[in-house]
Each structure stands twice: as structure tokens, then as C-alpha cells.
Amino acid sequence: MSLIRYQSPEITSWPTFGRLSNLRDELDTLFELPFWSNFGRQTQLFSGWTPALDLYQSNDNVIALIELPGMRKEDIEISLHDGMLTIAGERKMETPGGEKAERSERYIGKFRRSITLPTRVDANKVSATYKDGILTVTLPKAEEAKPKQIQVNVS
Amino acid sequence: MNTTVWENRGRNGDRTQVERYVAPASSVIENGDSYTLQVEMPGVNKEGLEISVENNELTIIGRRSLPMIDGALMHRESRPEDFRRAFELDPSIETDKISAKMDQGIVTLTLPKAEQVKPRKIAVK
Numbered sequence: 001m002s003l004i005r006y007q008s009p010e011i012t013s014w015p016t017f018g019r020l021s022n023l024r025d026e027l028d029t030l031f032e033l034p035f036w037s038n039f040g041r042q043t044q045l046f047s048g049w050t051p052a053l054d055l056y057q058s059n060d061n062v063i064a065l066i067e068l069p070g071m072r073k074e075d076i077e078i079s080l081h082d083g084m085l086t087i088a089g090e091r092k093m094e095t096p097g098g099e100k101a102e103r104s105e106r107y108i109g110k111f112r113r114s115i116t117l118p119t120r121v122d123a124n125k126v127s128a129t130y131k132d133g134i135l136t137v138t139l140p141k142a143e144e145a146k147p148k149q150i151q152v153n154v155s
Numbered sequence: 156m157n158t159t160v161w162e163n164r165g166r167n168g169d170r171t172q173v174e175r176y177v178a179p180a181s182s183v184i185e186n187g188d189s190y191t192l193q194v195e196m197p198g199v200n201k202e203g204l205e206i207s208v209e210n211n212e213l214t215i216i217g218r219r220s221l222p223m224i225d226g227a228l229m230h231r232e233s234r235p236e237d238f239r240r241a242f243e244l245d246p247s248i249e250t251d252k253i254s255a256k257m258d259q260g261i262v263t264l265t266l267p268k269a270e271q272v273k274p275r276k277i278a279v280k
């Protein structure tokens with residue numbers, strides 16, 4: 001299975017150093033986890049916002065959970081192309097009177113996150129819910145990708 | 156102040172009681188008569204939120220209640236720890252009038268300024 005984090009050019013621009021605690025998070029993870037386990041996840045330091053994504057698999061579904069706090073449902077785009085799930089969107093700054101944040105670590109702007117799915121899925125039956133800032137995408141597996149029980153008749 | 160990973164050990168230093176937290180991202184906006192503090196806590200709902208003020212320090216703890224998923228975890232990037240972050244409050248904030256709301260994983264706190272520090276126009280006669 002390959003899980004490649006797609007980096008869109010628009011979010012690889014030089015960051016503002018707003019979220020310095022990222023550095024600490026990264027360092028903590030670096031020491032806590034075994035050396036190799038961090039390879040899949042690129043550092044967030046220089047890439048704007050790369051929302052965390054968890055992937056689950058059951059017999060019938062592939063389920064993706066993406067942390068997207070403070071979005072509007074309309075600003076989230078989910079697409080499926082060639083076995084690759086892409087979540088994109090834009091978080092808009094919402095300040096009551098247009099005041100500027102004094103100090104902000106929250107990423108505002110566009111993001112894009114892609115993941116190659118481990119099996120084929122039925123694109124017509126994909127569903128998604130957004131609750132407590134977590135987007136849950138349920139992708140039913142295509143019939144041919146489901147595990148099958150084969151009855152063997154022994155005579 | 157902004158402990159990234161914060162450990163709360165039991166009084167006897169018992170390792171089994173260790174609670175670990177991560178520091179959530181936040182932003183502070185100053186308005187005319189209040190401050191707005193926004194804290195990102197994905198996976199936390201209203202029930203999982205604990206906000207307290209003690210000695211001019213505001214502490215926000217968010218306990219995640221993640222959706223139950225029927226399936227095996229294949230890839231994980233989210234952190235399992237709950238959130239905790241403490242903010243030192245300016246003495247001009249009226250701590251008994253702080254209000255909070257929670258929407259899609261964002262905690263928004265309104266911290267009103269005391270009357271005497273609010274900007275005010277002085278009429279020239």
C-alpha cells in the first residue's frame with residue numbers, strides 16, 4: 001500500500017512563522033516514535049496546513065477521518081480520481097468586525113490533501129459527514145475488492 | 156505556558172495516572188471592548204470541554220470523543236492525546252464575564268475588558 005502525501009504548490013510557499021509550536025510537536029513526535037514511522041508524514045513546518053488524516057478499513061468500507069476544525073461544510077471539496085481521494089478546501093478568516101488577529105497560529109487559506117486508497121471503491125456510494133471539526137468520508141469497497149467466502153463442497 | 160505535551164501525574168507520581176496532552180493551535184483577536192480567543196480542538200464537543208480560571212490563568216482542556224469506526228486502523232496521523240492549553244490573562248479582563256462557545260471543533264471565548272480600560276471617546280465641549 002502506498003500512502004503518499006500530495007503537496008500542492010500553492011501550499012508549499014514560504015510559511016509565516018505563526019505556528020512555532022508545530023516545531024515542538026514535530027520534535028516530540030520525532031523522539032517518541034520509532035525512527036522509520038515518521039517517514040510517511042512530512043513536516044508541517046513549511047507546508048502551510050496539512051490536516052491530519054486517519055484511514056480505516058473494514059470488510060465493506062474504507063473510512064477516512066480528516067481533522068478540519070472550523071470549516072464551513074460548503075468550503076470542503078471531496079473528490080475521487082483514479083483510486084485517489086482528495087480533500088481540498090479553504091478556510092476563511094472570520095472575524096466579527098474584520099479585526100486582525102493579534103497573534104495567530106491558525107492556518108487560514110487553501111489546503112489540499114490526497115491519499116491513495118488501498119482498494120477500489122464504488123465512487124457512486126461515497127458519503128461524508130462533518131461533525132465536531134472532523135470530516136468522516138465513508139467509501140464503500142467495490143464488489144470485486146470485498147473479501148469473499150468461497151464455499152468448497154467436499155463430496 | 157504553552158506546554159506541547161503536558162503531563163499530569165498523580166500526587167504520588169504514579170506512572171499509571173499520567174495524563175498527556177497536546178497544545179492546540181490558537182489565535183487571539185483584540186476588539187474594542189473584548190478579546191476573542193479561538194482554539195482548535197477537532198474531535199471535541201461541548202461535553203468534552205473544561206474551561207477554568209485560576210489566579211489569572213485560563214486553562215482549556217478538550218477531551219476528544221472521536222466517532223466510533225468499525226474497521227481496522229491502517230494509517231494514523233492524528234494525535235491520540237487530549238488537548239490542554241493555558242493562557243495568562245491580562246488583569247484588565249473581567250474573568251467572571253468570560254463566555255465560550257463551541258462550533259465544529261473550534262472553541263471561541265469572549266474575554267470582556269473591564270470598564271475602565273475600554274476605549275472611550277471624550278466629547279470636546
